[in-house]
Structures are given as C-alpha cells and as structure tokens.
Amino acid sequence: MSIKWYDNDTDTFFEEGHRVTWFGDENETEGELKMIGEKTFAVQWEDGSYIEYPNDHQEAIKKI
Known part of the structure; x- marks a missing residue:
C-alpha cells in the first residue's frame, strides 16, 4: 500500500515516483x-544522493 500526501496550497497529491x-x-x-512512510519520506536527487526527511519537511517539496 502506497502512502501519499496532499498539499492544500497547491491542490496536489504526492505519490512515490513523482518528480519533485x-x-x-x-x-x-x-x-x-x-x-x-508514516514518519519520513525520501527523495533520490539528480546528483545521486538519496535523502530521507521527516514528514514535517513535506511543505518544502513541490511537484514538477
């Protein structure tokens, strides 16, 4: 089961696989x-780094 989140400011759902x-x-x-995840999310950045962030950083990520 994939967890997703919703950004009210941009009226956007975020799911695994989305470009951000x-x-x-x-x-x-x-x-x-x-x-x-329930407490963290992770992004594979174009420079090759894979970073996990706490969910309270979700507002810093925008879908492209």
Missing part, C-alpha cells in the same frame, strides 16, 4: 520521490 523539486531552491534541484 526543493521549494525555494535557487538551483532548482530535481529528484524523484522514492518513499513516503
């Missing part, structure tokens, strides 16, 4: 949402 960017990133770093 870090909101406010001047370099517009892009990545793929690899995992959404």
Whole structure:
C-alpha cells in the first residue's frame, strides 16, 4: 500500500515516483520521490544522493 500526501496550497497529491523539486531552491534541484512512510519520506536527487526527511519537511517539496 502506497502512502501519499496532499498539499492544500497547491491542490496536489504526492505519490512515490513523482518528480519533485526543493521549494525555494535557487538551483532548482530535481529528484524523484522514492518513499513516503508514516514518519519520513525520501527523495533520490539528480546528483545521486538519496535523502530521507521527516514528514514535517513535506511543505518544502513541490511537484514538477
């Protein structure tokens, strides 16, 4: 079962596999949402880094 979240500000659902960017990133770093868990989510960034974030950082991710 895939967990997803909803962003009220952009009226957007986020699911695993969606392309995302870090909101406010001047370099517009892009990545793929690899995992959404109950307490964390993870992004595989275009530079090859795989980073897990706590769910309270979801507002920093925007779908592209």
